[in-house]
Amino acid sequence: MTSWLPLSPGERSVAIEVLVHGPLSRTELARRLRLSQGSLTRLTKPLIESGLLVEAADAGGPAEARQGRPSRPLAVVAESRSFIGFKITEDVVYGVVTTLRSDAVARLDRPLTTHDPGEVADLLAEMTRELGARFPALAGIGIGVGGLVRDRAVVGESPFLRWRDVPLAELVGERTGLPVVVENDVAALVEAETWFGAGRGLDRFVVLTIGAGIGYGLVLGGRRVPYPEENRGFARHWIVDRNGPLTPDGERGSAVSLLTIPSIRYQIRAATGHDATYEEILARAAAGEPMAARVIDEAARALGTLVAQIANFAMPQKILLAGEGVGLMDVAGDVVDATIRANRHPLAAPVGLETKVSDFHDWARGAAVLAIQVLVLGSVQG
Amino acid sequence: MTSWLPLSPGERSVAIEVLVHGPLSRTELARRLRLSQGSLTRLTKPLIESGLLVEAADAGGPAEARQGRPSRPLAVVAESRSFIGFKITEDVVYGVVTTLRSDAVARLDRPLTTHDPGEVADLLAEMTRELGARFPALAGIGIGVGGLVRDRAVVGESPFLRWRDVPLAELVGERTGLPVVVENDVAALVEAETWFGAGRGLDRFVVLTIGAGIGYGLVLGGRRVPYPEENRGFARHWIVDRNGPLTPDGERGSAVSLLTIPSIRYQIRAATGHDATYEEILARAAAGEPMAARVIDEAARALGTLVAQIANFAMPQKILLAGEGVGLMDVAGDVVDATIRANRHPLAAPVGLETKVSDFHDWARGAAVLAIQVLVLGSVQG
DNA sequence: CGATGATTCTTCCGCAGCAAAAGTAAACCG
DNA sequence: CGGTTTACTTTTGCTGCGGAAGAATCATCG
Numbered sequence: 033m034t035s036w037l038p039l040s041p042g043e044r045s046v047a048i049e050v051l052v053h054g055p056l057s058r059t060e061l062a063r064r065l066r067l068s069q070g071s072l073t074r075l076t077k078p079l080i081e082s083g084l085l086v087e088a089a090d091a092g093g094p095a096e097a098r099q100g101r102p103s104r105p106l107a108v109v110a111e112s113r114s115f116i117g118f119k120i121t122e123d124v125v126y127g128v129v130t131t132l133r134s135d136a137v138a139r140l141d142r143p144l145t146t147h148d149p150g151e152v153a154d155l156l157a158e159m160t161r162e163l164g165a166r167f168p169a170l171a172g173i174g175i176g177v178g179g180l181v182r183d184r185a186v187v188g189e190s191p192f193l194r195w196r197d198v199p200l201a202e203l204v205g206e207r208t209g210l211p212v213v214v215e216n217d218v219a220a221l222v223e224a225e226t227w228f229g230a231g232r233g234l235d236r237f238v239v240l241t242i243g244a245g246i247g248y249g250l251v252l253g254g255r256r257v258p259y260p261e262e263n264r265g266f267a268r269h270w271i272v273d274r275n276g277p278l279t280p281d282g283e284r285g286s287a288v289s290l291l292t293i294p295s296i297r298y299q300i301r302a303a304t305g306h307d308a309t310y311e312e313i314l315a316r317a318a319a320g321e322p323m324a325a326r327v328i329d330e331a332a333r334a335l336g337t338l339v340a341q342i343a344n345f346a347m348p349q350k351i352l353l354a355g356e357g358v359g360l361m362d363v364a365g366d367v368v369d370a371t372i373r374a375n376r377h378p379l380a381a382p383v384g385l386e387t388k389v390s391d392f393h394d395w396a397r398g399a400a401v402l403a404i405q406v407l408v409l410g411s412v413q414g
Numbered sequence: 415m416t417s418w419l420p421l422s423p424g425e426r427s428v429a430i431e432v433l434v435h436g437p438l439s440r441t442e443l444a445r446r447l448r449l450s451q452g453s454l455t456r457l458t459k460p461l462i463e464s465g466l467l468v469e470a471a472d473a474g475g476p477a478e479a480r481q482g483r484p485s486r487p488l489a490v491v492a493e494s495r496s497f498i499g500f501k502i503t504e505d506v507v508y509g510v511v512t513t514l515r516s517d518a519v520a521r522l523d524r525p526l527t528t529h530d531p532g533e534v535a536d537l538l539a540e541m542t543r544e545l546g547a548r549f550p551a552l553a554g555i556g557i558g559v560g561g562l563v564r565d566r567a568v569v570g571e572s573p574f575l576r577w578r579d580v581p582l583a584e585l586v587g588e589r590t591g592l593p594v595v596v597e598n599d600v601a602a603l604v605e606a607e608t609w610f611g612a613g614r615g616l617d618r619f620v621v622l623t624i625g626a627g628i629g630y631g632l633v634l635g636g637r638r639v640p641y642p643e644e645n646r647g648f649a650r651h652w653i654v655d656r657n658g659p660l661t662p663d664g665e666r667g668s669a670v671s672l673l674t675i676p677s678i679r680y681q682i683r684a685a686t687g688h689d690a691t692y693e694e695i696l697a698r699a700a701a702g703e704p705m706a707a708r709v710i711d712e713a714a715r716a717l718g719t720l721v722a723q724i725a726n727f728a729m730p731q732k733i734l735l736a737g738e739g740v741g742l743m744d745v746a747g748d749v750v751d752a753t754i755r756a757n758r759h760p761l762a763a764p765v766g767l768e769t770k771v772s773d774f775h776d777w778a779r780g781a782a783v784l785a786i787q788v789l790v791l792g793s794v795q796g
Numbered sequence: 797c798g799a800t801g802a803t804t805c806t807t808c809c810g811c812a813g814c815a816a817a818a819g820t821a822a823a824c825c826g
Numbered sequence: 827c828g829g830t831t832t833a834c835t836t837t838t839g840c841t842g843c844g845g846a847a848g849a850a851t852c853a854t855c856g
Contacts, residue, residue: 040812040813042813042814057833057834058833058834059832059833059834067814067815068814068815068816069815069833069834069835070814070815070816070817070834070835070836070837071813071814071815072834073834073835073836074813074814074835075813098823098824098831098832099823099824099825099830099831099832100822100823100824100830100831100832100833101820101821101822101823101831101832101833101834102822102823102832102833103832103833103834104833104834236634236639238727248726248727250727250728250729252618252634252635253634253635257618257729259729259762259763260761260762260763261759261761261762264759264761265759266726266758266759266761266762268759269756269757269758269759269760270726270757271719271756271757273656274655337653341723341727342727344630344648344652345620345630345632345723345724345727345728346632346727346728346729347632347639347641347728374651374653375651375652375653376648376651377643377646377647377648377650377651378651379642379643379646379648380641380642380643380648381641381642381643422841422842424842424843439804439805440804440805441803441804441805449843449844450843450844450845451804451805451806451844452805452806452807452808452843452844452845452846453842453843453844454805455805455806455807456806456842456843457842480802480803480852480853481801481802481803481852481853481854482801482802482803482804482851482852482853483802483803483804483805483849483850483851483852484803484804484851484852485803485804485805486804486805
């Protein structure tokens with residue numbers, strides 16, 4: 033039971049479909065996977081015997097009383113395994129415990145007082161022990177780090193931790209005895225949203241995160257497209273408006289200069305001489321204060337332009353805006369929408385835009401999903 | 415033999431691989447398709463018996479004299495079938511005959527003196543007879559039309575022909591007795607490049623055409639992504655530079671205003687009062703004439719910006735620039751390249767940019783590829 | 797010039813995994 | 827209580843694949 037019985041390709045597709053799309057009857061599964069009903073009986077049997085699936089207890093509610101033999105929806109036993117996800121920031125480690133369905137059932141944060149790889153690994157192992165005490169069936173650990181990660185195991189380069197080629201998966205693995213996956217934090221969030229979130233079941237899907245920096249993830253055919261400049265500040269070269277503001281980070285008028293929280297705060301500080309939090313700036317813009325309103329308006333236009341460009345060129349079925357900097361949408365969502373419309377053909381399909389404010393625990397949850405994938409897919413492959 | 419024996423999925427994949435990637439030995443095919451050698455003997459036998467494939471005659475050249483039993487590369491019998499492709503413009507119909515490998519072996523153009531659907535179909539049938547006299551084994555007809563095409567059969571809307579809901583495939587089919595595929599001209603060119611051209615074997619591929627208008631085609635996982643605003647002047651809403659020139663067509667500073675041949679000619683005419691052809695303008699820009707140089711420089715910057723945005727957001731492995739308006743690259747290719755670099759991260763993979771000047775026969779050839787696909791795939795599905 | 801090895805292709809066997817069809821179960825309906 | 831409807835199971839047969847062994851065909855080397 034440490035890892036699952038090796039699943040056949042057919043069994044795996046059934047497991048993923050039920051895991052991701054909730055309770056489904058065998059007939060429904062047969063239709064979705066284009067298999068015969070007989071095959072479904074065959075494929076589900078070992079999955080039920082191994083304890084991964086159960087016949088959902090009567091669906092609880094009265095259900096739609098249809099004619100005929102009632103269906104037996106199959107569901108994953110979400111609590112049969114627990115997973116741990118960590119998000120490492122410069123000064124805090126955020127941890128969550130999730131079920132198989134990636135629901136967070138516990139949280140734990142710890143200050144990060146050192147950047148020494150070994151001591152960080154010690155801390156993660158200690159947090160794992162603490163969390164694992166309450167949730168015994170731990171099946172894996174996922175770790176999200178800002179920076180370049182290789183092979184889902186080694187932190188190749190992380191500026192804020194000042195790490196180079198740190199084999200973090202190995203360090204944590206030998207301290208905990210659990211399978212460990214390390215991934216770039218944006219990539220982890222993208223995977224999580226692709227499997228369990230806004231991108232569920234979609235063929236083309238984009239995640240755009242706004243926070244201290246900008247993150248971009250493209251999912252095609254259910255798989256994330258990797259690219260070399262990932263998480264290396266690529267968006268500082270996305271020039272949105274050549275006459276835009278100049279900030280310490282990013283080229284003039286780049287997405288970074290216009291949209292990230294530090295750049296917006298910098299612009300306000302440069303203009304008014306006073307520091308203000310992001311939320312304060314948003315509130316002032318909503319209240320009509322000219323300086324804040326101008327900066328936020330410009331940011332909203334930039335966001336609308338970016339979203340339109342993404343929609344025009346990558347043609348995703350949905351675009352998810354995530355991160356701590358999407359509060360912008362509440363204050364200036366109409367500006368964003370108007371800008372998108374101005375940069376798209378009137379006959380074009382409306383952009384499937386979804387906004388999701390995420391905190392650091394959401395990033396940690398994203399990392400946990402990586403561990404879930406490894407267990408279900410049986411490999412570390414992205 | 416009218417259509418091929420229905421191919422099994424395995425046979426079809428072998429046929430396509432050999433058709434698209436030239437002569438290949440069975441062992442090489444086994445590796446590419448991830449099949450065993452035994453399976454390849456099984457799959458190739460009926461294909462050879464049916465006359466689709468042959469064991470290439472010793473590869474002609476001396477080959478690399480390696481050890482062991484020499485390989486027997488398989489090749490399609492390109493001349494076993496012929497295909498006809500048409501491109502319909504406002505006043506001319508361009509026709510080509512191609513082999514199975516989409517090599518054009520004959521051409522025929524005719525002026526189009528009427529837009530009446532029946533008479534156009536008559537003309538196409540007559541041209542088909544004329545072309546077919548020299549190439550007997552006709553297996554299908556592909557027709558490319560600017561405008562909206564539904565179900566690869568019906569021209570839903572074509573402004574320059576003033577057509578609405580014309581069942582062109584049916585009209586031509588009943589006059590020729592051949593299978594007919596109708597498709598939007600850009601889509602046809604994209605399919606052709608995906609199968610036989612620059613996009614061969616690529617997973618993510620973009621075609622950007624510049625001519626009287628702008629065309630965009632996105633290929634993901636070997637399949638073209640359809641979108642509703644296709645060929646309806648969508649690029650007039652791609653705003654590249656808000657302060658760009660204003661032209662009769664397209665929003666201010668849009669890709670259409672900056673890049674299409676009519677818009678460039680309009681800008682020169684508006685500035686100098688004299689009309690000039692596109693080629694003249696390019697020559698004058700190359701010679702350093704200020705007005706032309708300014709317009710062409712602006713166009714090159716716009717193109718670079720577009721290419722960078724496409725590369726940043728859709729992340730294709732290659733971008734093909736095609737159409738009659740890519741002469742721009744010869745005169746101002748360095749400006750385009752510099753602009754691309756300025757809008758991309760230094761660590762990003764260099765954009766695989768390929769330029770291909772295409773005339774109207776290339777568009778017709780693209781349409782012929784659709785007929786090839788139908789024969790090989792056995793269906794009209796895109 | 798024959799033995800050896802390398803490489804490609806063919807033949808044959810066994811079986812995984814599927815669809816199709818027929819059978820069983822569990823509800824509702826009158 | 828038998829008919830109807832729908833969901834699931836069992837059985838059967840077959841397709842199409844991998845694997846292993848063998849045949850073909852070349853280079854190389856003693």
